[in-house]
Every structure is written in structure tokens, then in C-alpha cells.
Amino acid sequence: MTWDADEIMTVTAARSLAGRTSCFVGIGLPSTAANLARRTSNPDLALIYESGAIGAKPTVLPLSIGDGELGETADAVVSVPEIFNYWLQPGRVDVGFLGAAQVDRLGNINTTVIGDYAAPAVRLPGAGGAPEIAASCRETIVIVRHRPRILVDRLAFVTSLGFGDGPGHRAALGLRGRGPIRLITDLGVLEPDPETCELTLASIHPGVTVDEVRAATGWPLAVRADLAVTAPPTPAELTALRSLTRGGSVA
Amino acid sequence: MTWDADEIMTVTAARSLAGRTSCFVGIGLPSTAANLARRTSNPDLALIYESGAIGAKPTVLPLSIGDGELGETADAVVSVPEIFNYWLQPGRVDVGFLGAAQVDRLGNINTTVIGDYAAPAVRLPGAGGAPEIAASCRETIVIVRHRPRILVDRLAFVTSLGFGDGPGHRAALGLRGRGPIRLITDLGVLEPDPETCELTLASIHPGVTVDEVRAATGWPLAVRADLAVTAPPTPAELTALRSLTRGGSVA
């Protein structure tokens, strides 16, 4: 079976949820990947949505984080204050799965504004649940399409913290979660350098060249010595993904 | 119909709930009176129990503040944290209805200990919900049997604040509720003096003398110039009360 760039991105993201107990699912691409994980690598994964659905098992891909399907299939539905205070904040969720308008080389996320805050070039939707998902989940995984205007050197506005200014910054701020352990794009997978926390290329998707990835990255991208090639999507993964997205794509 | 001292106490307490919207009901005697009010003077009264039952409409008198009957007949059942934080604390409940082991002349309540705290003569159950009921309800009404060891001059331990040290004390502490507007006993009704806040005799039950009340009070009891005699229980009130307590009395 052939597949496109978005498909290998989503499949790769879904694979990285294998072995996890619980995932706090952001709106958009993360939701597709998390739902695919439940159909492939991790049927027992507890999906948690900021709308209050815990253990949602939607049969069709939700279009929003508050679809009726989420509540109706969940193990429990709680209030929005409770989902943040009792479930996210104490650090009991394994993985936070986030999208972004922009990510910088240290994994920080902007979903607020492009340009000056007071007189913005582009006003984005804002923070939503992301700042606390990024702060409090044991680990976070970020999924974005790989474009120079998305993977940028430095953010003008930090909506959600990755590694902040670099090593030690999260700990100094008292954050408990490890931060972004992986950035998954339609070209490859970036992982933080253990020393500098800078996102470096760990894996490229089949058919993609390192130069293409570099050209699509807004900073001089370092490449790991042990650079891997992502395993292509299996027919089972693609079948599951396509049956999931047949109802409509997610913005 | 004839009636006994406990009956006129309960009937008088139930009457003082006429016209109120909501009542936070303490364990014991207050619960009997509040349930009687719903059967006589105030059928629409919303009874709120610290177990989380809001708008309970028990058909039999509950033996505890968490009887199944309370939850099953309630408009809503919420968690214990919620009942205190969202319902009691903001001051949205009209009346707090409390019992006590001891009450002093300024309406302060002790339900903790008789004697020295570290080496008590009698260890009482403790605070329960009372301190915050006494602090946060718009007004409180206290119901106790009239004995010199119960209505005492001064408390060794203040579990729940009435008027504290006297006029202005509640306001100085930032408490929003007015405090105890009435103390109802099996001998009469005491109300705070508008100047001094000291509980004074406002009404005696039929057949009771002022001297008897004074002898049963642990401080030199002032008597209001316009001392009233409590209206005797009506047959309807007594019938309702006896049908309520037939299932068993409340300690």
C-alpha cells in the first residue's frame, strides 16, 4: 500500500504511544494519532480530553475535543475544572499529545500570535489546555507539519513551555514533567539532544532526504549520528487510519 | 392535643424556617426540625446536607446526615468538597441550622471537648461541618435542650463562632454571615441583644416560668421587655412531627 506524508506522520505518532497507560489528547492532529494508537499499537490506552472525557473510545474520529461520541464512550465524564485539577495537574498522565502553530528548536510552542502581541500579524486561537498539558504530563509529544514557518528558530511568544531556554530550565521552574521527548512531522522525527535539549533529527521518513528536512526547518538542524529511517506504515496501520479518517479529516 | 418540651422546641424551630429558600442542616435535632418545616411552614424549603444532598425530601426522618433516603430524594447529589466549596462557602444558603454540646451567652458553640484539650474530661465528636456553617450561612439558628451545663457563660473551647467576643467581632474577622439570630430550646427562645449580641430571653414556651429558664441557664439571663409566650404547637404541627419521628427518634 502507498501512503502520503500526513499518513506516515500520524502512524509514527500513534506508534510512539505504545506501552503508555494514559494520554492527554490535544485538538487536531494529536487526536487522530491517539485514536489510531487505540486501534493499533495500544488498544488499552486511556484517552483523556480536556472536555472532561476520561477513557474515551470513539468509534468515529471526533471533530472537536468535546464531541458527544467522546462523552458517550468514556469510562467517566468529569467537569472541565476537574479534568485539569485532579487528572492533569498532579502528573498522573503519561503523555501529553500536542499540536502547534509554531515550535522552536527547544520544543517551545506558540499557538497565540504571529508578530507583535498588541498588533498581531496573525491572531491564533490561543493557549487552550496546552500550557498545563506541556507542564504536567510526564512527557509530551508534539505533532506538526514540517515547514520553515512552523519549525522556527525562536518564538516571539511562548504559549506552552518545552525546554524553555535549555537544560535545567524546566526543573528550575518547578515543572514536574520531562517535557517534549519527541517532535513528529510529516518528514521525520526530531528528539531533544540529551546535552543541549535542542531538537535534532532522529529519524527520516522513507523517501525523504536530510536536505529536504533541513530546508523545511527554521534553524540549522543537527542530525543524530544514528539517524534512522522510519519504518513505513504497515497495511494494518493504513487500513485502520483510513477507516478512522473516512468520516472526515481533522484540521 | 398535649405535647412535651422536645415537641414544642422542634415545632418552634421548624416555624423559624418559614419564608427561607435554603437551609444547611446539621446532624441531630436540626434535621428533625428542618424536615418538619418542609411538612408544615415551608414545603419548598431546600434542605442541604453536608453529605452532598441538595434539596433532599426524605419521607422518613434520616438517622444520619448521609442516609440513602437523602441522596435518593435530592434534587442533586454532589461531592463533599463541592457541598462545602460551591454551596456553603459563598454564602448562598439562607439558614444554617445547628445543634451543640454547649453554647455560650454570645452564641459560640463547643462540640469538641469538655475540660482541658490535651487531657479532656469528656471528648466530644468534634467540629464536623459546623464551623463553616456558622461562618458562611446568611444566618444561623441553634437548637439545644436548655440545661445549665449546655447554656454556659463561657466556653473553654470554641468550635464554631457565634458572635465571638461580642459586637463587631464577626465583621472584623471577615465573616459574611450574620451569625446566630436565634437559639431555640425546650424552654423558650433566646435572641441576641441588638447592642451587646448577648443571648436574651425573647419567648418562653407555655407553662414555663422565667425563673425556670434562668435556673437552667449558665449565665444571668436577661429577659426582653417584650417577652412573648410561644404559640403552642397546632394539632397539624404535632401530627406532622409525630408521623415524622414515628420511625425512631434522633439523638
Next chain:
Amino acid sequence: MAELVSLAEGVAELVHDGDTVALEGFTHLIPVAAGQEIIRQGRRGLTLVRMTPDIVYDQLIGAGCAARLVFSWGGNPGVGSLHRFRDAVENAWPGPIEIEEHSHAGMANRYVAGASGLPFAVLRGYVGTDIAKHTTTVSTVTCPFTGEVLTAVAALNPDVAVIHAQRADRRGNVQMWGITGVQKEAVLAARRSLVTVEEIVDELDPRPDAVVLPGWVVSAVAHVPRGAHPSYAQGYYDRDNDYYQAWDPISRDREAFAKWLDEVTA
């Protein structure tokens, strides 16, 4: 006990020019009809509060009702931007709009504090982000037991909260179920409240995942079938995803929006 009113009466009585108004509903049970009635009655100078301003707030902002927006995520879920919101922020059209933004966790806790009669709430949030730089309602507080510094957010106590629910009984007791978001907190935090409902029934029989607001904490209830359209009301109708898609071209274009506005207010 809540008064039973028409939607027009409820908005006229409870929502005044210059008020701080929270229309809440997290994807589910969004009080869209009430929002459009506010437009129809021409309210001005509102501070609009909502965790997830979406189409209904795009409409209110485009119609010029809002002077200020307090929010945590503004978008057309599953579609993209709110273009009336962006036009107001980016180009001050139809007028300037002041914004105050938070994270969801912060907004939720601001309502919790408001509902609890507290001036602030404590959370682990905002740390290391630029969000707190642009608002005065995020600060810090030190734990008196451990010395740890935590984030504090100021309570939200709107003048009026507007929500949509599935049902109410004739005494104004309100019942909603499914994803119920932050609506209980919004109503309990607000000075006044208006609840639109799909149905008025004699008896509210118990339902799983139901939240009940007793009539004595609600100011008014209005019977507004399909009052949450194009969002959904579980047990009554599904989300109208086409409407969300169709809103995008209307919202993108001032003239198309003006035409839409004429139709709504006609």
C-alpha cells in the same frame, strides 16, 4: 426559584449594556440562540467571557456587542480561525476589542474561585510562558507550609452567566448531561443567570452523567428548542458540522457577515 421567561424577556431583564457576560458550553450545549438574541437586542460594551469563544462569539464580536474578550481558546473547532474575532483584534473592526487571555486550566480555576466565594484560585500553570505577561489576573502565591511558589488566578464573577441545558422542570430546576464543561461553575460564580433549555418537563428523572442546578440558584429559564444549534444537545440533536464549515466564508468576509447579520436581526 427561577422564573420561566421567553428568551427575549430573559435577555432584556438579565443582560445589560456594559455587563460582564459569560456564555459557557464546552463544544456541547453552547447557548447560541441566547447569543444571537443579545445581538438582536443590540447590547453594547459587553465584556464577553468564555473559555472557547467559537462561532457565537465571532457573531457577537462582528456585530459590535463586545468591548472586551476574556478567553482561553478562540477558534472554529475543526475548521480554523474565527475571522470576525481576528478582524477585531488585528484591524479593530467593527471596533477595537480589548483581550485578556488565559489557559483553559486558568480560566476553569477562575470560575471555580468565583463559584466558591474566594478571591483567587491556586494552580500549577502558566509557568515559563508569555501568557501571564499580558494580564493582571495571574500572579503567584507562596505555600505557607512548604514555601513553594505557585500560580494564583483571580476569581471570575460575571454579572450574568448564560448556558444551555437539555431540560428544566416547571420550578426552574435545570438538568444537563453529557459533557457539561464549566457551566455549573459559571452559573454559581455569576450574580445572575439565564438558562435556555430544549424542554420543560414535569419531572426531572435521574440520568447518568447529569448535573442538576436547583432553581434557587438560577435567575431565569427560557424554553428555546434547538437553542444550542449548531453545537449539539445530547439526546436531542447532533452537531451541525456543515454550519461550522459554512461559517468560515461568511466570517472571512465583512460583506458576507453584514448580510448574515441583517438576516439574524431582521
Next chain:
Amino acid sequence: MAELVSLAEGVAELVHDGDTVALEGFTHLIPVAAGQEIIRQGRRGLTLVRMTPDIVYDQLIGAGCAARLVFSWGGNPGVGSLHRFRDAVENAWPGPIEIEEHSHAGMANRYVAGASGLPFAVLRGYVGTDIAKHTTTVSTVTCPFTGEVLTAVAALNPDVAVIHAQRADRRGNVQMWGITGVQKEAVLAARRSLVTVEEIVDELDPRPDAVVLPGWVVSAVAHVPRGAHPSYAQGYYDRDNDYYQAWDPISRDREAFAKWLDEVTA
């Protein structure tokens, strides 16, 4: 995912000498059988936490399991005193017991803070009372927005929480309904948790007023029918009011209690 265990295994694995243990259940669903299993296994030096210590804590205290009690209301509801508790406090029998007492609002908020991963909670409470004089876990905090001084209580994070629920499924998801008190908070605040249930079922069908704890936040589930007796389990059995009455003479008398204890541990 929660492990399915026997009650004896659950207590052996999860409750250790010297632990801080919270058995919660507000009148309804009190985990009495689990408490008696703790007695049977001879745990010592426990800090027992419970908003409403009643008969089961009277039994644990009389049996000498407790070094410390953290609570807000200790009595035999509808009957009177807990005489084993009083004998421990008043006469240090069978050993001295340290007590730390709070109001219900304070205890509930201490669990909320614990469940929320915060070191403290803010409330309007204790003000003007003598309660705070005898504990170090009540303090004050100043609102950074208004300057108002409020009460702070320290978080409670027990080593282990023990609760009783109506049902669990085979994957350890727990469901309880009716008056559910502070049990969710106790489990989420604790490092470990043991849930005894009336029934293990294949599927947890939705119920009104139900609270569900997913199996991944519960350490172990034990099938213990009538595990809340003499309290009640809504939908299963009523409160055994006679047992509460009958406890009074047993509790009043050290010898009668010793006989009761022999029978339970036989």
C-alpha cells in the same frame, strides 16, 4: 490497571505498619470489612485519617492499630459517642493516641489539594475558632489580588486510601453511586489505593449520580460482598441501624470490646 486481589492480599500488599491510611466513605459505603482485615492482620502505628471516624475507627483504635488520628467528626451517628476513641483520648487505652482535628470543610479541602497535586488549599474556614490552635496544618494565605487573608490547609496525601464501592469491572474500573462523599479525592490523593466492591461485573453500565474511577488510578480491587456493613451500599443493602445501637454497649466496656475483638480476629 488495578489488580484483582482477595481482601487479605490487598491489605497485606498495600497497608504497612506506620502508614498513613485513609478509609473514607461518608455514612454510605464505609469500608468496614477492610478495616477489620487491617485489625486481623495486626497493623500497628498507623496514622488513621478519616473525616467521620465512626464504628470502624472505634474498632481500629480499640484494637491498638492507631498511633494517630486525623479527623473532623468522631461519633456513632444517631447513637452517641465512640467509647474506644474516647478511652484512647481520655485514658490512653489501649495506648496513647495523638489527634489532629479539623472541620469537614478543612478535611475535604486537604484531600482536594492532595488529589490536585498542590501543597495546600484555600478556604474560608476555622476563623475565630480554637481548632487551628491545636494543629500545624492550618495557616493563612494572602490573596495577591485583593490583599484579603484567607485560610490555608495543608494537602493530605495518604500512603494508602481504602474505599468501598458498589461495582468494578474485570479491568479494575470502579463505579459507585449515591452519596459518594470524598472518596474520589481520597483515592486520587493517595499513593496507593484499595477498593473493595460488592460485585465484579463484565460491564459498568452508566448509572445516575455515579462516580467512576478508572482502573489505572486504583492499585487493587477486592471482591467483598457486604464489605460496607453495617453502613449501607445503595442498591445492595440498607444501613443496619441495630448494629450501630448494639455497638454502644460493646464500645463502652473494655471487656465486651475485648470479647468482640477475639471473635473478629479468631
